[in-house]
Amino acid sequence: MTDTHHHAVGDEPGTDGGQSEEAVLVADEVSHAYGDLSVLEEVSVSLSAGEVVALVGPNGSGKTTLLRVLAGLLTPTAGGVSYRGPERNRERGYLPQQPAFRPGFSARETLAFYTSLVGGDPDELLDRVGLGEAGDRTVEALSGGMTRLLGIAQATVGNPPVLLFDEPGSGLDPGMRRQTWAVVGERAAAGAAVLLSTHDTLLAEQFADRVLLLGDGQLQADGSPAALTDEYDRDSLQSVFEAAVGGESGPVGSMGEST
Numbered sequence: 709m710t711d712t713h714h715h716a717v718g719d720e721p722g723t724d725g726g727q728s729e730e731a732v733l734v735a736d737e738v739s740h741a742y743g744d745l746s747v748l749e750e751v752s753v754s755l756s757a758g759e760v761v762a763l764v765g766p767n768g769s770g771k772t773t774l775l776r777v778l779a780g781l782l783t784p785t786a787g788g789v790s791y792r793g794p795e796r797n798r799e800r801g802y803l804p805q806q807p808a809f810r811p812g813f814s815a816r817e818t819l820a821f822y823t824s825l826v827g828g829d830p831d832e833l834l835d836r837v838g839l840g841e842a843g844d845r846t847v848e849a850l851s852g853g854m855t856r857l858l859g860i861a862q863a864t865v866g867n868p869p870v871l872l873f874d875e876p877g878s879g880l881d882p883g884m885r886r887q888t889w890a891v892v893g894e895r896a897a898a899g900a901a902v903l904l905s906t907h908d909t910l911l912a913e914q915f916a917d918r919v920l921l922l923g924d925g926q927l928q929a930d931g932s933p934a935a936l937t938d939e940y941d942r943d944s945l946q947s948v949f950e951a952a953v954g955g956e957s958g959p960v961g962s963m964g965e966s967t
Contacts, residue, residue, distance in 0.1 A: 734753070735787065739784060739787055740777055751926065753927070797825075797826040801865070804874055818847055819858075822865040853881065864895060869899070918930065
């Protein structure tokens with residue numbers, strides 16, 4: 709496994725110069741149902757400062773619902789979520805699967821609105837996600853991939869201690885997908901706890917510190933990529949995924965998530 713970020717912990721002003729093992733966000737036996745349809749069942753997860761956690765599971769396994777519960781956008785049917793990180797103007801940044809922005813504004817103006825609320829430099833944020841040359845484009849003139857990158861920039865405004873990304877690499881070409889993971893690593897290096905859902909098991913194996921395998925609304929496994937491949941006696945995370953949740957593998961990054 710390639711670790712690309714922990715060596716840089718503390719490089720950014722305002723961080724404590726070391727990775728904290730303290731949990732900054734904890735979900736305790738969270739369940740969620742839409743009417744009679746149970747989507748999550750007693751899922752317990754903790755996220756620590758400075759770590760990248762990949763959430764992997766087949767379509768309909770509950771990944772989006774879990775992310776929305778962790779982000780505070782959905783109230784769990786049972787269980788609870790507690791934020792235990794430092795006090796900030798913005799505790800959690802969230803990237804939905806299909807970010808949308810008010811039309812008629814440029815990418816730079818869009819970020820300037822958010823930075824006016826919690827601080828930050830729009831141009832620095834654009835550069836962070838590889839959109840430095842696209843700042844003057846209106847949001848409706850951005851490609852789907854660029855819109856997703858702008859969503860990642862928006863989620864990181866104010867440097868929230870917890871970042872929750874729903875399929876950040878979906879719809880991106882391989883180069884932009886790696887750029888996304890680089891941003892994720894850089895945010896973790898600066899002390900954030902990052903959880904992202906993904907179907908890209910190759911990049912998860914390479915960049916994630918921990919992997920959560922979700923199947924049928926339940927947490928099937930939680931561990932480092934190396935620990936999971938050892939536990940399941942498999943040679944790749946994709947193989948572990950298939951063994952643990954019976955996941956169907958398709959074109960990397962092409963699968964959507966609706967629940």
